[in-house]
Amino acid sequence: MELTAASFLVTLIVLTVLAVLAALLLWNRIPGPGWVRWPARLVMIGLCQLTAICVVATWINDSYGLYSSWDDLLGTGAGQDPGSMTGPPVGRATFTPGGDGTRTTYFRGSHSKLAGQVTVWTPPQYDAPGADRTRFPVLMLLHGYPGTPRTWIDLGKMPGALNDLVDLGAAHPFILVIPEIDPGGVNTDCSNTPDRKVADWLAKDVPDLVARKFRTLPAPGGWGLMGVSTGGFCAAKLPLQYPKAFRAGAALDPDPLTGDPEVLSDPVLREHNSPMWLVEHAKKADVGLFLATSAQDKDSPPRQLAEFARAAAGSGVSVKTLVRPAGGHNFQTWSGMYPDALGWLSSRLTPPTQGRTANR
Known part of the structure; x- marks a missing residue:
């Protein structure tokens, strides 16, 4: 069971x-x-x-969403060689409809060779009459660690929260993509390591799959990320590492932007995968980042947002910050940031567009 x-x-x-x-x-x-x-x-x-x-x-x-399986709880799945993992062959994906309008697949990427769950939701406008030639922007939602894609639905109240803002005219209708950020149960802060190419999984494999299966706008203008906690760290770093894949990222209560020694013990690898180092070395990338936290969140202190914004000055990277006066490190706080974050993302990403626009 x-x-x-x-x-x-x-x-x-x-x-x-x-x-x-x-x-x-x-x-x-x-x-x-x-x-x-x-x-x-x-x-x-x-x-x-x-x-x-x-x-x-x-x-x-x-x-x-602390543990997704018995293997995750007991630690028997961690550290597994991605090349020996059981699961689907590279590139094959069959989406199974869920009762909440989502579609989910278990997929192995061709770039990373990692396999993980990917959940996709299309907005009502996607299937509206006459919309068969309309392509939509994509927003990837990145969960925290430990956590699962389902966390965004059960606790994050997605996609309902997005629909409410779309109805108010405060956000674009996005295709929502919710991938595992730790395929195999190993946290790397969404980084490529010698053993696990998680950054390639998120920035290459998952976008290739979604662009192949759905009517998406081309990258990078139609692609963005929004993440919470560890996922927020990833949403801040991946557009800097892959500016040809993502135009914007919204990080809600991100983990320390200089990296976590407990996740990546190699100091050079950790530094080169930290948003702080990446933004200091950005080469005029046309990328925007939205960073938000609360004054009470000790896991994501406001001072790091100010330090990041100063580091980004002169890099060409657009940075917007938000500090709410109260709130903890939880979805109750993060959902209160949705209007600002999703409104900002809608201003940075291309809206739904008709025509036979070429994909990735």
Whole structure:
């Protein structure tokens, strides 16, 4: 039974109820002397507590997308050689419709040779009468770590939050693409390492797949990213590394923009994959970045946004920052940033356009 399956949570709830009922019914019916009865009662109390803790832990995991599978939880999938991973052959992708209007595939990229989940949602305008020749901008949503693409839907309230802004005229209708940022369960801060080409997975493989399967505008003008936490770090760095793939990135409460030594231990690799180093060495790239945080977020302090903006001065990279007065490191805060972030992205990316515009 899958760790994140609803049936698993229901089973745990049923077991908890049965454990409590068994304790109530058997408490005074255990035969034998006291030295037998009391240990048995302690076992019953322990079972009640254990099953209740499992219910709460599973609910928290489902709510925050901490672990996506048993392998992820136990660490048995981490560190696997991408060349030996089981899964689909390179390039093959079959999208399966979901009940929420999304389509999901498990796909192995030709550039990175990594395999991971990719979820795609098309706006209502995509299938509107007469829209068969209209191409749409693409917004890739990057989740945090640990997390899964589903986090954006269950906690981030996407695509409903985007639809509301489109209806108000405050944002473009985007094709939303939600890929795994850590295929195989290994976090590299969306970087290419000697063992895992995660940056190529996100900037080459996933865009190639989506451009092949959907009516997208060409890169880079029609492609952007929005990420939270670790995904925010990635949304800030990938347009700087791949300006021919992405025109803009919105980073909501990004991880430290100088990189995390616990993720990339090699100091040179870490530095050269950090947004701070990249923006200082940008070569007049036509790229825009939106960085947002709250004054209360210790994981993403406002001072790093100011330091980044100063580093970007003279680079040609356009930087806009937003600091909200209150909020934690969570989707309640991030969803409050959507109007500013999605409005800014809509000003930077090409709107839906009719015609036979060539793709990537």
